[in-house]
Amino acid sequence: MPGLKGLLVYTLLGAAATVVMQSSHATLVLIITALAAQQISYENALALAIGANVGTTITAILGAMSSNVQGRRLAGAHLIFNLTTGLVAIIFIQQFLLVVNGLSEALGIADDDYTMKLAVFHTLFNLAGVIIMLPFTGKLVTLLERLLSERERLVDEPQFLNQAAMELPESAMQALRNEIRHLFENAYELIASALSLEPDKLRSSQDLKQLVAASPEVKKIDIDDIYERRIKVLYSAIIAYISQVQATTSEHFGEELYQLRLASRNIAEAVKDIKHLQKNLVRFSKSPNNKIRDQYNKLRLQLAVVLRELAEVLGDEVEGVSSLSLDSIQVVLEEGDVTANGELDRLIREDSIRAEMATSLMNDSAYAYDVANNLINMVRILFAPVDQESRDAESALILNEEEISEILNTPDENSN
């Protein structure tokens, strides 16, 4: 079939054959065979090769169906790349033929050796695709990101817990650690939101006092809903995975599994504590009494400091020292304890706050303490060295309550 009509029909045929066989390689073998046997003309073979190149994107498209957004974007890029190259080749087919003939002559390929000429065309065609598309890579990325935007998943899913990781106890342990870290990230965002603070800003170097002051009114968020969608699903999956791993591994990993179970429970408890705290945070952030407002803002600031320090410890990950760095956060906690530092007594004595406000503050201070403590304990478990000896050495250096209160009573000058 000659002319443009033939070109289009054979291109579609090539694409269809490749879609059915899911292999452009197989289509090309068929084209070469048919061309060698003179079943099809040289022009028809070129059109089939163009079609095969477009049809080959089906493999990536099928693969991307069950993939995440990045995978779908990659398949989209593949389709756009091959489609554009195919269109250019069809439009400039005559020019392509001239170049192929010129190159074939230069390479010593005989005029009637169409199979070799087809190979030259195919090489040239792909090369042209690279040359045409390379300057537009950035634009292609922007287009695909706009077309295939990352939708926020309503219900989070475990990212690391899979059956393959369960094959070896070590990989199962690592998968569990990664998933607990994932759970922690979700809890971190939830706790930050409950304090009316942006998680990204908490992780930055922005002044925390200013951050707290910038959002004086705490807005209520539906913690139960977020807990169900972003915490409970992961927490349940982790617990189920631990039980499965426990049944298949030796007792040697029993203690570690127990600790990991404890770490995920710490996260869940921290979320429950912030839920209790949120009620009064919202209520007293609107109070006309500026003393109680200040106290609740201090609680927010204290937790903000803890969250920032935790983010730093997790970002630092210097082996062996990270876990010990948590003692500094413990000092922050003790420093801000309104019951222990006499602040609460002073406020009641001065009649700055009512007795019922004081009891609420006392309870909420305990909740804030528990949130922080649970997170600290969780990080301690997650960052504990793998071998028992290192773990023991590290535990031996962790400061106890007495040593921490000694630090609180030490003037700054002595810290050389």
Added chain:
Amino acid sequence: MTSEKLINKFHRLLNMERHKQKEKQDKIRSLLKKLKKQQMVLKARLEKGQSPDEQKRIKRNLKVIQAQRKKGIKLCKSIKCK
């Protein structure tokens, strides 16, 4: 079991205990080195001049590291004496 065999067994047991103590001492020493390094980094940051809040934070961390090192050194010495 002859008394000689018993003594040998006891020696081996003592050596094993000593080996464990040595291992623990090495681990603590390695931690102390890391803490010292971290202390130097923090001191350098403090000297660079930071905001009052950051200064407070660094000083607090330095106090914690100092206390941990003191505890570690004491522990190391006690293991050596055993």
